[in-house]
Amino acid sequence: MLKRSITIILLIITQISIAQNTRKCNTTFLVNQSITEDSRNLIAMEEIANKNNKWVDENRNKEKTVITVPIAVHIVHKNTHSNIGSGTNISNAQIEDAIRILNEDFSKTNPEFPNPPRNTFSNLAADVQIQFCLAATDENGNPTTGVTRTSTTKSTFDPDTEANDMKRNNTGGKDGWDPEEYLNIWVCNLAVSPSGGMTLGYSYLPGSVAWQMWKDGLVVDFQFFGTVGAASGGGNDGSTTTHEIGHYLGLMHTFCESADNNGNPICCDNDDNNWGGYVDDTPASKDIYWGSVNASTNNNTCNDLSYSNSFNTNVLDMDENFMAYSSDVWMFTHDQSAVMNGTMNGYRNSLKNSPASVNCSGAVGIDNVLDNNQxxxxxxxxxxxxxxxxxxxxxxxxxxxxxxxxxxxxxxxxxxxxxxxxxxxxxxxxxxxxxxxxxxxxxxxxxxxx
Ligand SMILES: [Zn+2]
The missing domain is CATH 2.60.40.10 (Immunoglobulins)
Structure with a gap:
């Protein structure tokens, strides 16, 4: 019995240390860094957020049509992984799997629906009506699969100190395509940070790199892009890309990222502010919940009656939201959908009207142009x-x-x-x-x- 107690205590200690070290997504850290580097980024971000909020107010309840976003997937792989499908040089099947999951999540056709593991917030779950298709023409109008493959000598990219090295040819990565016309997604091996934490991905909030647009887009670790091939290991529900695009389209995390003077987590409604897009229909919540969500999950870390949101009772934490850190998530809310559609009709309007042709078949086409890497x-x-x-x-x-x-x-x-x-x-x-x-x-x- 004593032995069992010790085991349980050890398990709890391990979980706490993981919680402290793991930064599943590096977006908040990097957005703050880009603002520190160039204060004009903060001004751009706030202007964009204000315009976005205005659009959301005016268009929230209007009928909308599906918006198509052309994506370019840049595989930056270790030079020893020269064969497609080996190690960091992930297979086309894995890319296709990642895009399938992404489109299911944004259209509320993910397998959790229509009967999610718990239905606490089912009435708030939204079909975002944004779809992501591989670009079929490149910046010069030439045919492309929308997938590039670049060999690098770097084994890993440190998400703190080399967070954008994969985005430049001259730092061991691949230059992105025009961010006004394409959503660039870099897939590479993100390093385990010196503190022992694992970053699965990150992106930049709209405007947060307005003065360094080459950084715009998202980065996803090759083991968390899709769920097959190199991403078939445990603990991956394939939603990292969905979460990062949430940021890219203006959403903040649903959990409070602030602490008191002693470093203890506090309650706040993290996404109900200027940066967060005034998302009213996600409850306030304190700290990060890392576990899975099922019918008996009943976290309720903050009293919702203390916050100006759309809840008139004290509801549970929305751990199933794509912008939470739970190990299985399945929904965006109506307000989050409104913010993302606002971004597509505002700051990222040029992406909505991109001249690029797209391939929405879900299959990576056959490359008919050999590039310098081949x-x-x-x-x-x-x-x-x-x-x-x-x-x-x-x-x-x-x-x-x-x-x-x-x-x-x-x-x-x-x-x-x-x-x-x-x-x-x-x-x-x-x-x-x-x-x-x-x-x-x-x-x-x-x-x-x-
Ligand atoms: Zn995040």
Whole structure:
């Protein structure tokens, strides 16, 4: 009996230490950091929030149509994971799974409905009517799968000190696409923080990087993007992406993130303020609930009658909200939906009206353009010798060289990782090297100057 008590005590201690160390989502920390770095971000954020609140007031009860958001998924993977589906270079099936979950969550068609594990707040659950589709055209109007894959030497990215390194080519990541036209989602390996906590993802609130727009978008750890492949480990309900897009569209956490002078959690209605979008239909709650939610979950940490929200009785905490930290969550509320739709019609209006074509089939298409991460062609300009380096081990490549008139002057079939072509017998000028593989095609303009 004594032994059992000790075990229970140890379990409780472990849970408390996890609660203290784990920052499931790094958004609040990073938004505060971006405001400290450039105070203009705070001004932008507040202006946007005020406009948004006005839109919400005027349009809350109006009929709305489904808004489509083009997304670009940037897989930043360890260079040793060169094969798609290995380690951090997650499979297309995992990307498709993540997008499926996201669209279910935003349309209230997730498996928890119509009969959620508890129905305490069922009448407040909203169909947000925003859908996310892979971009089918890139910034230059060229066809794309909406998925990029970038090899990096970095094993992990520290979410505190390297929080945006995956967003730049020159810091071991991948430049995002125009954030006015695409929602950029970077998927990479986020480091376990020095304090031992695990960050699953983060994003920026609207305007919080208005003066550093290249940071805009979200980052999700590769083990928490979707629920299959690298994300099939335990403790992952696949909702991290949903939660981060909630922030990206203007929502705060539903739990109070403030403490008293002694560092003890206090009660507040965290998302019922300027930054939070005045979300009235999520109750005030104190501290973070990490557990699962079921019919018998009955946390009630704050007295709702002390807060100006839409509740006229003291209700339970809404632990099933996507913006909570519970281990299983399933709903956004009507007010949260109004805030997100306000953002799409306000600050992120250019995304709603993006010129990008989209692929809403839910399937990642076939890439027909090979990029520099797959095949390297050099030097260019050349004195005659051209090297073609196959970086991802295609089975074979058909290589055709054409002159400026489109006439074929040379062909080759390569099964090696490195091929040398000799153009030194041809006249100086412009040539086109066309490389075709099972994975796609690439045409490169080459200048010959002997
Ligand atoms: Zn969060």
């Amino acid at each position: 095949i390297r062609i050099y030097p260019n300009p050349t004195k005659g010798k051209i090297l073609i380096q196959n970086l991802t081990n295609f089975q074979s490549e058909n290589i055709v060289v054409r002159n400026i008139l489109g006439e074929i002057i040379l062909t080759n079939q390569n099964t090696n990782s490195l091929l040398s072509l000799d153009l030194s017998l041809f006249e100086n000028g412009v040539y086109f090297i066309e490389i075709s593989t099972a994975n796609g095609k690439r045409i490169e303009k080459i200048i010959l100057t002997k």
